[in-house]
Amino acid sequence: MNREAVGRTERVPHGGESDPAVLDFSANVNPRTPPGVEAVYREALERSRRYPDDEYREYREAAGAYVGCSPEEVIPTPGGLAAIRLAIETTVEAGDTVLVPYPSFGEYAREVRLQGATPVFVRHDDILECEPAGHALAVVCTPNNPTGECAPAAKLRRYAARCREAGTTLLVDEAFLGFTDEPTLAGEDGVIVARSLTKLFGLPGLRAGFAVASGDQREALERARPAWNLGTPAAMVGTHCLRQEAFVRETRTTVARERARLRGALERRFDVSPSDAPFLLCELTAADPLADERAPVAALCASAREAGVALRDARTFRGLDSHVRVAVKDRAANGRLLEVLVGE
Numbered sequence: 001m002n003r004e005a006v007g008r009t010e011r012v013p014h015g016g017e018s019d020p021a022v023l024d025f026s027a028n029v030n031p032r033t034p035p036g037v038e039a040v041y042r043e044a045l046e047r048s049r050r051y052p053d054d055e056y057r058e059y060r061e062a063a064g065a066y067v068g069c070s071p072e073e074v075i076p077t078p079g080g081l082a083a084i085r086l087a088i089e090t091t092v093e094a095g096d097t098v099l100v101p102y103p104s105f106g107e108y109a110r111e112v113r114l115q116g117a118t119p120v121f122v123r124h125d126d127i128l129e130c131e132p133a134g135h136a137l138a139v140v141c142t143p144n145n146p147t148g149e150c151a152p153a154a155k156l157r158r159y160a161a162r163c164r165e166a167g168t169t170l171l172v173d174e175a176f177l178g179f180t181d182e183p184t185l186a187g188e189d190g191v192i193v194a195r196s197l198t199k200l201f202g203l204p205g206l207r208a209g210f211a212v213a214s215g216d217q218r219e220a221l222e223r224a225r226p227a228w229n230l231g232t233p234a235a236m237v238g239t240h241c242l243r244q245e246a247f248v249r250e251t252r253t254t255v256a257r258e259r260a261r262l263r264g265a266l267e268r269r270f271d272v273s274p275s276d277a278p279f280l281l282c283e284l285t286a287a288d289p290l291a292d293e294r295a296p297v298a299a300l301c302a303s304a305r306e307a308g309v310a311l312r313d314a315r316t317f318r319g320l321d322s323h324v325r326v327a328v329k330d331r332a333a334n335g336r337l338l339e340v341l342v343g344e
Contacts, residue, residue, distance in 0.1 A: 001089065001114050001115060002094050002114065002115055002116030004116065005094070005113055005114050005115065005116040006114060008113075009110060009113045009114050010110075011110070012106035012107055012110050012316075013106070013316045014027075014106075015027040015028070015310075015312040015325070016204075017310040021308065022305065022308055022309065022310050023308055023309045023310065023329075023333055023336055023337070024310045024327075025309060025310055025311055025312070025326045025327045025329065025333075025337055026310045026311055026312040026325075026327070027204065027312075027327060028145070028176065028199055028277070028278050028279045028325075028327045028328075029198070029199050029202055029204050029327065030199065030200055030201060030202035030251060030278070031202060031329045031330045031333065032202055032247075032251070032330070033201060033202040033203060033241075034201055034240070034241050034244040034247040035244075035247070036240060037201075037203070037237055037240065037241070040236050040237050040240045041233055041236075041237055043236065044232050044233040044235075044236040044237060045233060047232050047236070048231070048232045048233060050232075051228055052228050052230065052231065052232045052235055054227055054228055056076045056230060056235055057071070058235075058239045059074075059076055059210075059230065059235045059238055059239045059242075060072070060074040060076065060210075062238070062239045062242035062243055063076075063195070063210045063212075063238075063242055065242070065243075066242045066243075067184045067186040067187075067193070067195065067212060068184065068186065068187070069186045069187035069212050070187070072218070073186070073187055073212050073213060073214050073218055074210050074211075074212055075210055075211040075212070075213065075218070075221045075222055075225055076210050076225070076229065076230045076235070077209045077210055077211055077225070077229060077230070078207040078208065078209070078229055078230055078231070078234060079196060079198060079207040079208065079209045080173065080175045080194050080195060080196030080198075080209040081107055081196075081209075082207075082209060082229070083192075083194035083195065083196075083209050083210060083211035084107060084108065084111060084171070084173060084194045085111050086211060086221055086224060086225060087137075087169075087171050087192040087194060087211060087213075087221065088108075088111040088112060088115060088137065088171070089111075089115065089224060090217070090220040090221055090224050091136055091137050091169045091171075091192075091217075091220075092112060092115045092117045092136045092137055093115065093116070093117065093136070094115060094116030094117060095116065095117065096115070096117040096118070096135070096136035096137070097117065097118050097119075097120050097134070097135050097136065098112045098117055098118070098119055098120065098135060098136055098137040098138070098139065099120050099122055099127060099130055099132065099135050099137070099138040099139060100112065100119040100120065100121055100122070100139050101121075101122060101123070101124035101127045101139060101140065101141060101144065102121045102122070102123065102124060102317070102318040102319050103124065103146060103147065103314075103317035103318050103319045103320050104124050104139075104141050104144055104145060104146075104147075104317070104318075105141055105145050105173065105175075106316065106317065106318070108139050108141075108173075109121075109318075112137075117136065120135065121318065123319075124141070124144045124147060125149075127139075127140060128140070128151060128152075128155050128156060128158075128159045131166075132159075132162055132163045132166045132168035132170075133166035133167075133168065134166075134168075135166075135168050136168065136169065137168065137169050137170075137171055138159075138163055138168055138169075138170050138171070139170075139171045139172075139173065140156065140159070140170065140171070140172050140173070141172075141173040141175075142156065142172060142173070142174060142177060142182070143176045143177065143179075143180065143275070143276045143277035144277075145175070145176065145277070145279075146279065146281045146312070146314050146317055146320075146323075146325045147273050147275070147281050148273055148274065148275025148276060148277040148279055148280065148281060149273070149274055149275060149276055149277075150177070150180060150182050150276045153182055153183050156172070156185065157185065157188070160185060160188050160190060160191050163190055163191075164189060164190035169190060169191075169192060169217065170185075170190060170191045170192070171191075171192050171193075171194065172185050172191055172192070172193050172194070173194045174186075174193055174194065174195050175194065175195065175196040175199060176199060176200075176277045176278065177195075178195075178199075178200040178248065179199075179200060179251065179252060179255050179276075179277060179278050180252065180276050180277075181252065182276070184212075186212040187212060187214060188214075189214060189215065190217070191213070192211055192212070192213045192217055192221070193211065193212040193213070194209070194211055195209055195210050195211070195212070196208075196209045197209055197210075197238050197241055197242065199278070200241075200248065200251065201241040201244075201247075203237065203241070206233065206234050206237060206238070207231075207234055208230065208234040208235070208237070208238035208241075254330075255278045255328050258328050258329070258330070258331060258334050259275060259278070259280065259328045261334065262280060262326070262328060262334055262337070262338070263275070263280055265338050265342055265344050266280065266282055266326075266338070266341065266342060268342050269282075269285075269288060269341060269342050270282035270283055270284060270285065270288075271283040271285055278327060278328045279325055279326060279327050279328060280325070280326050280328065281314060281320075281323055281324075281325050282323060282324050282325070282326060283322055283323045284296050284297065284300065284322045284323070284324075296322065297313055297314075297315055297321075297322060297323065297324060298313065300324060301313050301324065304340050304341065307340045308336075308340075309336065309337055309340045309341075311324045311325070311326055312324060312325040312326070312327075326341075
């Protein structure tokens with residue numbers, strides 16, 4: 001990390017509502033957790049009297065089986081963002097340039113800047129057409145946050161080949177891919193995949209995730225990984241969650257059904273982007289009741305919160321100025337969101 005860059009790099013705003021009395025649609029987290037989590041956590045808490053085993057063998061095996069790669073290619077991390085940071089730290093140096101999608105997760109550009117490097121912003125739906133040669137790293141988010149659509153799998157794999165030929169590392173953020181049936185790039189040569197457990201399994205405070213890489217990239221990530229970087233509760237609960245195949249299937253079915261329901265209703269008020277993810281990006285239209293407000297998105301978020309619902313103000317994403325993002329939750333919570341936003 002570049003010391004001078006640290007002094008001039010700001011933090012990035014995120015969703016997340018701390019008031020339990022408010023329905024939080026600003027963070028894209030599964031409202032359900034897998035069965036058996038509490039019992040595993042209680043056992044893990046007792047085991048936390050000792051340092052964790054830094055090899056994390058069971059966790060690596062569960063993660064490898066989950067994404068279909070070798071356990072040795074799995075690098076445990078405390079959340080998907082830690083995997084992203086580790087990938088950027090080991091591939092980017094001061095003076096480098098990095099292809100970064102927009103609108104997309106703001107932490108990519110921040111982590112690049114912290115290395116003293118420069119993000120080169122490319123429209124998220126154009127990045128797979130962008131020439132990777134001359135850049136240290138290219139970043140793809142699939143499904144993209146906040147727009148929600150997956151990168152076409154075949155096209156993404158072809159782009160990975162282009163990056164290999166150019167000597168450019170490809171970082172693929174698959175934080176929300178577990179909500180879909182789309183294939184992973186985990187184990188692909190020249191690619192670092194970042195995965196988050198906390199969104200799909202409804203445990204954002206647990207901080208569990210992993211990176212997947214092979215060859216020299218895998219060796220670099222493993223050497224740079226801090227010792228004991230995954231606490232015992234995160235490792236044990238994460239291992240348990242990764243093995244819950246039925247839970248994952250049920251979640252995918254529920255999210256797809258509720259997302260379609262929400263989109264159909266929200267389109268009566270907003271322009272809603274197509275999405276494969278557990279969230280929807282909604283743009284206020286000229287016909288919206290708040291269209292004449294000086295700050296219609298802020299007014300919408302404020303009025304929704306007064307009604308007990310937190311929305312994500314998507315103006316914090318580069319290139320968006322009239323959007324909110326809403327998570328897909330369970331049927332009852334989604335019903336309340338529709339009452340507040342469209343009077344249904």
